[in-house]
Amino acid sequence: MTPDRARTAVLTLLSRREPGATVCPSEVAREIASGDKRAWRLAMPLVHDAADQLLDQGLIRLIWKGRKLSARSGPYRIGRANEY
Template sequence: MISHLTDDPLAERIRECVLELLRERGPGHSICPSEAARALAVRVGGRWQDLMRPVRAVAVSLAQAGIIEAIQNEIAVDLRDVRGPVRLRLRHLPGRRTHYAA
């Protein structure tokens, strides 16, 4: 699923931005998708609100690839089905060092 997003320059910038923010935040910490939209709006211009739908679409792909997970009230949720505010965090893989390539 994520492979087709790498052909889209905006999707790739979103992916890089989300992963960069998560790495900066550190293991076990999360970001709001709007943080990525706001950071990206500063970098590419435009309104952050207009980037929310693309950020969420990229987050779905990253979650399906097992790189991140979406959480709501500290419970992992499926971004395709959940409503309301969510947060994103790097997925912890038990017994493995966490390393995510950008």
């Protein structure tokens, strides 16, 4: 598991969703853990780092319960940057 793989997984999962849909960070972690039912939790720091980087680059947005988040803090979902 690498940071690049986490960033790629975020963008790939979003590309498979309908416009306006989001992904859960744990979905990304499960994707990069390649089905290992325990390893996904270990992948979460990589996902959080990827979300921070992609947000800084303006490639994603973070939301929680319909509200846009300016930074990752607590629970969040990941969406496409241009859809809010």
